[in-house]
Amino acid sequence: MSSSAATATGIGASVLRKEDLRFITGNGRYTDDLNQPGQSYAVFLRSPHARARIIGIDTREALKVPGVFAVLTGADMAADGLGDLPCGWEVKQKDGSDMVRAPHPPLAINVVNYVGEPYGVVIAATRAAARQGAEAVMTDFEEREPVVDLATARDSAAIHDGVPGNLAYDWELGDRAATEAALASAAHVTRLDLTNNRLIPNAMEPRAALGVYDRSGDEYTLYTTSQNPHLERLVLSAFVQIAPEHKLRVIAPDVGGGFGSKIFVYAEETTVVWAARKVGRPVKWTADRSESFLADAHGRDHVTHAELGLDADGNFVALKVETTANLGAYLSTFGSSVPTYLYGTLLAGQYRTPNIHVEVHGVYTNTCPVDAYRGAGRPEATYVVERIVETAARELGQDPAALRRRNMIRPEQFPYETPVALIYDTGNYEASLDRALELVDYAGFPARRAASEAAGRKRGIGFACYIEACGLAPSQLAIQLGAGVGLYESGEIRVNPTGSVTVFTGSHSHGQGHETTFAQVVSDRFGIPFENVEVVHGDTGRVEFGLGTYGSRSLAVGGSALVKAADKLIVKGRRIAAHMLEADVDAVAFEDGQFVVRDSNQSLAFGEVAFAAYVPTNYPTDLEPGFSEKAFYDPQNFTYPAGTHIAEVEVDADTGVVTLVNFVAVDDFGHVINPMIVDGQVHGGVAQGAGQALLEHGIYDDYGQLVTGSYMDYCMPRADDVPDFVVDTTVTPCTHNPLGVKGCGEAGAIGSPAAIMNAVTDAVGSNDVSMPATPEKIWRALAG
Amino acid sequence: MQITLTVNGTQHTLDVPENTLLVEIIREHLGLTGTHVGCDTSQCGACTVHLDGRAVKSCSMLAGQVDGASVTTIEGIGTPEALHPMQAAFRECHALQCGFCTPGMIMRAIDLVAEQPDLDSKAVRAGLEGNLCRCTGYHNIVRAVLHSAGSDQGGAP
Amino acid sequence: MYQFNYHRPATMAEAVALYGEAEDGLYLSGGQTLIPTLKQRLAAPSDLIDLSGIDALKGIKVEDGVVRVGAFTRHAEVARSPEIRKALPVLAALAGHIGDAQVRNMGTLGGSVANSDPAADYPAAVIGLGATLYTQDRDIAADDYFQDLFETALTPGEILTRIDFPIPDRAAYRKFPNPASRYAVVGVLVADFDGTIRVGVTGAGPCAFRATALEEALARSFSPDAVRSVEVPEAGFNSDLHASAEYRANLVRVMAERAVGDILAG
Incomplete structure (x- = not known):
């Protein structure tokens, strides 16, 4: 850190957002x-x-609707040679074979496999005409029995040819024999069946896309709601083959939230950019919220059985987990990785559990594809670990905080290699636990419970001590594990001749505040005013390359790339300054925005050196002019944010209504650049987790119709569903990136569902409550 | 049909189809894209504007219903150089992230403070029932509204 | 939204004439249910007849022990009305919790009651207070008005003009909102007219109704215990993903009990 850390806009300052x-x-x-x-x-x-064969599509009436230009179908797309939407992560099955991919044309061709699956498009002069045209298309479907229920999907008829048992993969991690042996000899085994409810992401901005084709240059431009425009371009070029990358520009302008759902490459953006050339006009599509419900990739949806073995002293000796994960009708862009590498690897949690085995059955169903949603695998892992640990504590009559503390990896044990393939670099889990216990006033809980009871309400408290793996990801490791791309990030810093700075990042901000945080990092590094730094993102035409924003990676990976680029500039600046000041380059240091010659009073300001690089009169002859550098940063390891979340709830026994009355989150994100923004990320994540625990549930009926297809039935958290949150941080800096940062975007959504459900089950006195803990479920649980 | 309405102090006479929504008039006919559409069942509140001084959902109003009315949108309450106090409070309290729900949230918040000056946290939360935000967890929105209303509960921004 | 003709008549007579001339006309009041329905293309009227220009449908008056509310009175106006807050606070409170603030600024009493959504709040007040509903042609007693799911005693073309709510000695309304839509899963209004008890229930069945068993029990003993002693049968109750019929039956009792508690707490 430079010494401007204490300034109003430097690292660690709650700078208001640009x-x-x-x-x-x-x-x-x-x-x-x-x-x-x-x-x-x-x-x-x-x-x-939910499942049907397309017998025929009659477009004649639609084409007669005034204003309709074209009706295009999956067959038209195939005729133009467009490829499938790929799944970008290969998961090896436990027998060593590849996962079984089902064909996934952007527009369905002969079969449809979920309600809302697009199989054609009507393009017209107005939205109303396009809609009227769509209603006039007569499609003859032959309905088939859908496979909807996750629990029985493996015993149902195959949805896709060549995928028996609807099984995309059987995947495992860890030592099964050792785990089973340890369970067999454990003094106590806690067993738990859990479901992780299907969620529908609901970024407030619905997805949208505007495809443009420019005949003069044979160039395409796609404006779209994407978290990763370069990845979108790569997929549309390399796999769907719409146009080569140098002829396709993808721009993701302001994007109204993503939460994972805007990572993926979908049919709609693909279609508009392809169709723009076919109809010879720009083509625009904006989803209705109803379409978002049907066709934005959903999240979670697991059924799990877990067993935790403990020895007589309460030490965890083994954890065995078997999960069936709903992948939906097709493998979405990263759908295969979420219930495997982003889930199974996290099952050690914060604990020293020596034996862990996890088996995951990835299953196709006639439902919307399931992919990453805020937390992506890690909330599901945390839910398993923290629910079963809490249950074990209750079964053994132990204090849940004490049982966790006993089993936590201790600070001196880092780096710590888990039995599920990760090496945690650093942490101090007890520090977060202690701070959270203090903030929640754990000692005062019995009195609060008594007060609630006196007022006729039941009160419960619940913990979650979560871990996550963020900063995706070391490229070699990721590719080894099946990723189709490296997961580095790019950054470029252009210092303009007048000393102002334009920063280009391959990360994408859709609420996270990169324009502010990254400007803090760069201005801090250069000792220049925050106002002089502008951050550009979201445009493949302006930013060289990028992998985008998800998995709490932006600062740890994208921010590190900027530090690397900045450091290259500082190296260059030292050479320029050494020349101008006639000093040895080794004697020139960069401090507080000044290139200074050590042990002298000679110095040059950052801006003076930048200017000299563009007006190179007094300048090294063997050095290129100009003052801009780019860097790719490839992380050495994941980062491991961790923390303790504690929830308190009150339950109205007569109605079953659960009220979240207190929520404390203490997180270790490593160094924090902008505490205001970090707190905001935690608030939002916790509210989403509270939504999962108490309100939200994507439900299909037996026919595969989405029952919760609007805000009338899908319950989004509102302001009066959540309390004021109490948040704080502890700090163990990440050991392997230059900023010492870990990532904060998902933590709230990872820890909170388990904490809240532990509190709910504590209040209700029954463990048999699934998410979301709706009033009727609780009322029934209390009625016994 | 022809309608006349005043938007942000400027009178407009427009010829629009009968089934045009107020939000379509604002966004598409007048190019004021600060008012957003986040749902199709009138629940998210992203399209909230003021109609004759009261917060309404512009996605649930027809052109004919606003003939002769006065509408204020997010663009009409302040500028980057001269923010409305509620806009300033949202910024100071970090009450927005992706910004999509923000215009509707601010328009409702202004209305809320006007109708109920003695707000506390509970009343703000109840008063924002018609506006969804997916980013902030509402915590800082509540603080911003209280701060703008001059309540102690808002605390320092 | 499909195409339609739009009219904004200034008088009742004009409105009724427009309706008569229309091929498939619909009256538009606040539009907070109708416009979303049109947007979803679930209705395709040839003509929309906007009632907002008719002054005869507006206004609030308290006289002769009755609160008279014009049909085109917005929920927010009822909630804020000093006259109603004084004379019939339960009605103001009920109106203040319909939908959300933006909806209350547009939605109207007449629109809600004419639509008779099974989960709307106002029907509980119409039934529970024994209101009289006026149209251009006649008056209808509350007990005769609600007939079935979205079915009322109104005939095609008939417009609600005013609803008169008798003022009870004491009354309270309790609502259990649907967590997603915030409509009433169950809403119960309990009113005491000099020992005669009326209990109006919305949300539980296909339309609002009187819970006569609760009325009788409360007439015998106006106490939460009396409510608790009553069996609320679930037969005929709505059942959906948010609440089964059995759970709704429980909620009727709990909301009634709490309404009685509110009344006794003064």
């Missing part, structure tokens, strides 16, 4: 705000059935 001024005044530019001359509108033809 991006806010445009958002609070209505000047944001989201995809649907953009229009192109002569643009047309797309409305998709979507399957009304």
Whole structure:
């Protein structure tokens, strides 16, 4: 850290966000705000059935609707040679074979496999005409028996040819024999069956896309709601083969939240950019919320059996987990990795459990594809570990905090290699636990419980001591584990001749505040005013490359790339300064924005050196002019944020209503660049976790119709569903990135469901409550 | 049909189809894209504007219903150079992340403070029932509204 | 949304005439249910007849022990009305919890009661207070008005003009909101008219109804215990993913008990 750490805008300061001024005044530019001359509108033809053969599509009436330009189908797309939407992560099965991929054309061709699956598109001069055209398309479906229920999917008829038992993969991690042996000899075994409810992401901005084709340069531009525009371009070029990368520009302007759902490459963006050339006009599509419910990749949806063995002293000796994960009808972009490498690897949690084995059955069903949603695998792992640990404590009559403390990896044990393939670099789990116990006033809980009871309500407290693996990811390791791309990040810093700085990052901000945080990092590094740094992101035409924002990776990986680029500039600046000051380069240091000659009073300001690089009169002859550098940063390891979340709930026994009355989150994110932003990330994550625990559930009926397809039935957390949150941080700096940062975007959603459900089951006195803990479920649990 | 309405102090006479929504008039006919559409069942509140001074959901209003009315959108309450106090409070309290729900949230918050000056945290939370935010967990939005209302409960921004 | 003709008549007569001329007309009041329905293309009227220009449908008056509320009175106006808050606070409180603030600024009493959504709040007040509903042609007693799911005594073309709510000695309304939509899963209004008890229930069945067993029990003993002693049968109750019929039956009793508690707490 430079010494400007203590400044109002440096690292560690709660700088107000640069991006806010445009958002609070209505000047944001989201995809649907953009229009192109002569643009047309797309409305998709979507399957009304969960599973059917398409016998025929009669477009004649639709083409007669005034304003309709074209009706295009999956067959048209195939005829143009477009490829499938790929799944970017190969999962090896336990027998060593590859996972079984089902064909996934962007627009369905002969069969449809979930309600809402697009199989065609109507393009018209107005949205109304496109909609009228879509209603006029007559599609003849032959319905087939859908496979909807996860528990019985493996015994049901195969959805896809060549996928018996609807099994995409059987995957395992850890030592089964050792784990089973340790369980067999354990003094106590706690067994638990859990479901992790299907969630529907619901970023407030629905997905949108605007495809443009420019005949003069044979170039395509796609404006879209993406968390990773370069990855989108890569997939559309290399796999779908719409256009080569140098002829396709993807721009993700302001994006209204993502939470994972905007990582993936979907049919709709693919279609509009392809169709723009076919119809000879820009093509725009903006999802209705109803479409978002049906066709944005969903999250979670696991059924799990877990067993935890403890010795007579309460030490964990083994954890065995078997999970059936719903992948939906097709493998989405990263759908295969979420219930495997982002889940099984986290089952050690914060504990020294020596034997762990996990087996995951990845299953196809006739439902919307399931992929990463805030936390992606790690909330599911935390839910298993922290629910079973809490249950064990109750079965053994032990204090749940004490049982956890006894089993935590201790600070002196880092780096710590878990039985499930990760090496945690650093942490101090007890520090977070202690702080959380203090903030929640754990000692005062019995009195609070008594007060609640006196008022006729039941009160419960629940813990979650979570770990996550963030900062995805060391490329070699990721590729070894099946990733189709490296997971480094790029950054470029252009210092302009006048000393202002334009920063280009391959990360993408859709609420996280990169324009502020990254500007803090760079201004701090250079000792220049925060206001002089502008951050550019989200445009493949301006940013060289990038992997985007997900998995709490932006600062740890993208921020590190910027530090690396900045350090290259400092090296160059020292050479320039040494020349100008006629000093030896080794004698020139960079401090507080000044290139100084040690043991002298000679120095040059950052801006003076930058100017000299562009007006190289007094300049080294063997050095290129200009003052800009780029860097790719490939992390050496994951980062491991961890912390303790504690929830307190009150339950109204007459109605079953659960009220979250107190929530404390103490997280170790390593160094914090902007505490205000970090706190905000935790607040949002906790509310989403509270939504999962208490309110949200994506439900399909037996026919595969989505029952919770609007805000009338899918319960989003509102302001009065959550309390004021108490958040704090502890710090053990990450050991392997230059900022010592770990990532904070998902922690709230990872720890909170387990903490809240532990509190709910504590209050109710029954462990047999599944998420979401809706009033009727609780009422029934209390009625026995 | 022809309608006349005043938006952010400027009178407009427009010829629009009868089935045009107020939000379509604002976004598409007048190009004021600060008002957003986040759902199709009138629940998210991203489209909230003021109609004759009261917060309404512009996605659930027809052109004919606003003939002769006065509408204020997020663009009409302040500018980056001269923010409305509620806009400033949202920034100071970090009450927004992705910014999509923000215009509707601010328009409702202004209305809430006007109708109920003696707010506490509970009343703010109840008063924001018609606005969904997926990013902030509402914590800082509540603080911003209280701060703007001059309540002690907002605390320092 | 499909195409339609839009009209904003200034008088009742004009509105009724427009309806008569329309091929498939619909009256538009606040539009907070109808417009989303049109957007979803679940209705395709040829003509929308906006009632907002008719002054005869507006206004609040308290006289002769009755609160008279014009049908085109918005929920927020009822909630804020000093006259109603004084004379019939239960009605103001009920209106103040319909939908959300933005919906209350548009939605109207007449629109809600004419639509008769099984989960709407106002029907509990109409039934529980024994209101009289006026149209351009006649008056209808509350007990005769609600008939079935979205079915009322209104005939095609008939417009609710005003609802008169008798003022009880004491009353309270308790609502159990649907966590997602915030409509009433169950809402119960308990009113005491000099020892005669009326209990109006919304949300539980296909339309609002009187819970006569609760009324009788409360007439005998106006206490939460009296409510608790009553068996609320679930037969005919709604059942959906948020609440089974059995759970709704429980909620009717709990909400009634709490309403009685509120009344006794003054």
